[in-house]
Amino acid sequence: MTTDKKTETNLNRRQFLTNASRGACLLGLGGALGALASRAKSDDMVWQLDPYKCIACGNCATYCVLEQSAVKCVHSYAMCGYCELCTGFFEPEPPALNTGAENQLCPTGAIKRTYVEDPYYEYTIDEPLCIGCGKCVKGCNAFGNGSLFLQVRHDRCLNCNECSIAAACPSQAYTRVPASQPYLLKGKDTTA
């Protein structure tokens, strides 16, 4: 009889302790909810690279979790000098100033060069071909206007919780930006 009673009080005590700890847990979770929700934004955050910090090291092409990087080259047309000898398009010492593959910097031939009027040429990126290697960006930054630059393309990016490229970027160019303004463009905003 006494042992029964003892187990019963034991059980009651344990039950009470469990209930109390559950209450404490709920209180803690509620507190966390309050603290977090008061600061949270409904706007999602996405990754973007700051083109003014980027040194076009080439990591963007290789470190993305996607087979073909979500980072691609974009062109700020209003900044471009429409140079005939585009240092983003041509090898440093091209055999000839024409669109032959051996003259081009881009390993995939993703930049299209079209004649506009003498002596101006327009350079557009064929995005499906671009692998985001940044070779053209480097060339354009070195001797041109810097109108070619890299951006995370959000139609491709998976928005990883931590961007793998961000972890590998030597110039710490990656930041989280609000999804409502997902690009950090160079020059005047002339976007579609």
Next chain:
Amino acid sequence: MIRRVTLPTLIICLLLAAVSLAVERFPPPDFEGGHELPLTTVPAPRADLYEYLDAAVLLAALSLGAWLVLKKRSRRGIFLLMLFSLAYFGLWRKGCVCSIGAIQNVALSLFDSHYVPPLTVIAFFLLPLFFTVFFGRIFCAGVCPLGTIQDLFLLRPLKVPLWLEQALGLLGYLYLGTAVLFAATGSAFIICQYDPFVAFFRLSGSLNMLILGICFLVICMFIGRAYCRFLCPYGVLLRFFSRVSKYHASITPDECIQCRLCEEACPFNAIEKPAQPPASQNRRQGKRLLIFLLVLLPVLTLSSGWLTSKASPAFARMHADVRLADRIWQEENGQAEGTTDASDAFRATGQPAAELYQTAQILQQTFYRGSWALGIFLGLVIGLKLIQLAVRRHKTEYQANRMTCVSCGRCFAYCPRERVRRKELETKHTEHGS
């Protein structure tokens, strides 16, 4: 005629232009022909709406899971839910964002006021915890894509000795502690970097991660849910909350008849046998052991804190700024040859090195304090684990351990009482019971 100029001259001109002008070396032309400039395209990211959809699916899956585990007691239902979750959160959403990784966002937002966590991330972090306080580890049972992929690969579970299980289980605390330290200091999200299964969800990834993932899956064929049991940092939190849950999956629908049929049913070592209270001789010894452990606890905690603080320089190198400051210092003092991409990029910004050193120093101090905290946390965990092992509880029934049971529902069918409930078994038991 500019086209006739030889290339070397042109390049020299360009170089000169490069020195004299930082931007707009070649002013954008005014086209006479009225050529219209193309527009830079800016494809939008996934709409916020979908993020809310994810949270809603999570809530629905958790509710359904709770009903399937506690009310319906249907392993098949849980299995189907598992498949759905794997397809949705794993393959469709590519394993990002997940509750496990959300720990880091929460830690970062608590320590860095500049980081604002999105609502959905908070929902992913808190919803499973709330459910666990009420219903046990429903999230693990059928919602977590990492758990489900491991569960599906379970082939022939081997029994892990209990002492090993307990010891390996401590790894999860270590993982949680370090992940929070690195996230809070803004160094890295290691849970995301070393997520072993995400390569399968995305069907792409680095070779190393793919190999790691395959290794894990092979291990999981024989040691059920190895990641869940020994590593998962979120599992550590869930275990803690599940311990005091209001309801919890139970092997038997009503009473345990001690038939021992379920003894080997759990592939995750979560079923506890009935235990007799120790004899009084042992009891006195047990008390002495307990007092010893209680005295040991503060010693263990402090020494572990001190020991871990010794590792803080190594931890600090996880932060890019500390690494960079190190490198710049070495280069400036002739201890390293050449430059790296990172040091080049830093010099290009024109920021004085002294500023960087100062940032790094502040970070190192933060890491020192953080390492102490981590060590104290780990010491406490080990101490409390020892105490928990020393306190033997009196149990009369076969029960699922509330902490380690993931509510997968495998054991239900082993229980004859369950089979009676399902009317698969008409035995005398029921007749004389009623």
